[in-house]
Amino acid sequence: MLEIAGYEDGPLVDGSGFLDLPLFWPCHLGSGLVGEEAQEAALGPDWDDAQDLCSRMFDAEEWPVFTVGLRSGHAVHVVYRNREGDRGVDYLLMRPSWQEAVTLAVDDGHFRGPGLCWPELASAADQAAPTGVTDPDARLLLLFPMLGDAGVPESAAARLASALAALTLAEDPARLARLLLRNQGQWESANWTRRDGEWICDGSHSFRDPSNAFALTPAQTAAVSSAFAADPDR
Template sequence: MSDIAESVDIPEYADAELVAGEGLASEPAFWLVHLLVTMGDLSADPDEYGVTAAAFEAMLDRLSDAEQPWPVLRVPFAGGHTAFAVYANDEDENTIEFAVRHPAWGRLGHLGQCGPESAGPGLSWAELTAVAASVPESGSDIEGLADPAQRLLLLLPMLGDEATPQEAWLVVAQALVRCGIPDDAASRFARELVWSDADDQQAGPSWTVAGDNPVAVCSARYSPRQVPIALGITREQAQALADALRGDGRADPTVEVADPA
């Protein structure tokens, strides 16, 4: 298993010891654990997803170990913003917390969390694909994930949007394949992750811009985004965030995410 010893400083997590977890992203076991845990279903047979039971259990143990520093995986995107997932492990509770921040804000923008007290969704489909595709130009030199497929899958648990297109599962399937899940398992798993099978379609939350804040809000009852992200930041900061969540001018971020080459 990859070493994740580099410390990470997030001021709002001053009471926790954080370490960079991006080194784990090269392992298919990480993605299987991440997605199954956030789905709340660990009953699947890892072998069916091309991951050995031993690798799966070892990854699960590391990501839930309360005696180890908390792994955090980061997704820097347009305008100097960063989305991230923190594996917050206490002795009696494990939660994966998703947030977005900017160094000029002085606060966090909560997207949601998966665990005993789950909250979400935190991203629309358009936002998810835009953020995944918005890789900083510094590429491999960035602090965080640079692969659009990895970025998409990390934040996928925060997706909730009635406007998610029927073909969204194809984008997710290609991302899974790029991250090491076999083709046949990826197609099946992707459908489960985005609920795109016709019989499983449910009315999802809607996203709208209202009032004088340019950042979209969510209609879902348990979404932190019933109010704008990082409520209280300046109008200029909110506009910069809204632009970044729209892809900062990218014409078609979905194409970039979907291309596994």
């Protein structure tokens, strides 16, 4: 059984078996499918099957975990926190030497985010990793719900569409990519800046906005930016 500090009460299980199911991805990206147009673009005629799969993903008896390793030695754990009455998806940054993980984003009714800017997301997707999820498209879509970036480059839509074409049943991946980028998560898209080499944002619900009372500590902020080591020109 997997173990992550703070989740000792959860039956954590390896979620990698879901990754080969095309309907997993619209379920995972669900908080960004705002409105009927986006839901239709993602699910088409497969709404009922997707609902059944989502029920499995949020089963209280098993909490699926997906791990995206980074070349810095850190790893992002995507945890389906399936507590009765408190279900959601947590995005955690961890390093073997740490006693506890740093929470980057929380996708639930009391959401926190964004957790990543586009350069960090693109960098994490394309890094080779010896463990965890290795496919770049799967890495991109797993971490995409953390995104909240008002300044995504024009190339982002094509990169996202390519991943959606490879892994989902969407009939028009380019259209779905545009809709997902238009509605990034439950939070408003934030403006990101580099301060002394560290990425920070102005998102009022984000751990990475230093002005928020619940923001990461300066040491955590530095560790997160170092972990992703993102090129601002991506």
